[in-house]
Amino acid sequence: MTRVVHVVVAGETGGAERMLVDLASRAADTGAEHSVALFTPNDALRRMFREAGLRVHDRGTVREGPLPFLWRSLGPGDVAWLARVLRQERADVAHLHTFASQVLGTRAARRAGARVLRTEHSTRVYDDPSCWPFSRWSLARADAAVAVSEHVRAVALARAPWASGKMRVVRNGVDVEHFAPRDDPKADAFTFVIVGRLEPRKGIDQAIEALAGVPGARLDILGIGEEKATLEEKTRALGVTDRVSFLGYLTDARPILARAHAALCSSRSEGLGIALMEAMAMGVPVVGFAVGGVPEIVADGTTGLLCRPDDVKALSATMREAVGARAKLTEMGVAARSRVVDRFSVKAMAVGYGAVYAEVVGR
Secondary structure: OEEEEEEEEEEOOHHHHHHHHHHHOHHHHHHHHEEEEEOOOOOHHHHHHHHOOOOOOOOOOOOOOHHHHHHHHHOOOHHHHHHHHHHHHHOOOOEEEEEEEHHHHHHHHHHHHEEEEEEEEEOOHHHHHOHHHHHHHHHHHEEEEEEEOOOHHHHHHHHHHHHHHHHHEEEOOOOOOOOOOOOOOOOOOEEEEEEEOOOHHHHHHHHHHHOOOOOOOOOEEEOOOHHHHHHHHHHHHHOOOHHHEEOOOOOOOOHHHHHHHHEEEEOOOOOOOOOHHHHOOOOOOOEEEEEOHHHHHOOOOOOOOEEEOHHHHHHHHHHHHOOOHHHHHHHHHHHHHHHHHHHEEEHHHHHHHHHHHHHHHOO
């Protein structure tokens, strides 16, 4: 059986981390034995991996920021520690999931004699000039890379066409038994829900502005992040404080998803949108921007309603359309669940990665 060590250098608990748990918990489908090498300041992330039953090698509490990143990537200590973990696990593959893991993980894997596989969860490293030199160095030495959507693959190859031979697409999957329709009653007022970090990329400021043009509708926001105070001020300035709820980070979002009428996508960029897929698996259709990889999972008019990206007026109009079509949205929710079960299950994702692992190790 292939032995895979997932290298995670992260300070938050997001879609990439949830995807890793689902992937690493399915040895039979991946044909691999999994463990995690973890660098994080976040105790909640530690708990999530351990409570999932994963074998975790923990570097201990680490600092975040540009200087710690440079020292961790270019210095000797963390690379030596990670190389020891890879040797201890007799790793065939070092699977890198975050930008901060790319140089560190590549150096350690080369030292330990393991293959390097990267997952491109977003387009950040290809869009951000400060990230690209580091990411390019790692990508040039990786044995393979997996993009989570055709959109991410296209952006990556526009920046690095020389990597076409090593770039694959395996879309993230959802545990369709865990995220399943529930009998919880819907909220009385039409309710949109967003699950995501409170950061500019998620465009929650645009969601709040659009909501202001949708009388009577509510917005539940699940997540934490540096923009919370700014977003709360925006709700006050627009007079929608009584219609927007900041619910923070929840370990189980399903009760909130179940009471919502639609999941809202207001992102400025989106690699695929695993939180949207989780909502769809629960029978909740998607309303929002046709941004990034979202059109690959949401069929406009069938499993949701999409509009052109970064157009708040168009988003507000689409939200009003949704409010006026509750019966149609119920049908879309059923279709959304069916689409995820058929195309975007965790099993399909795990089998896809299993094929990539076998290809990488066979080289």
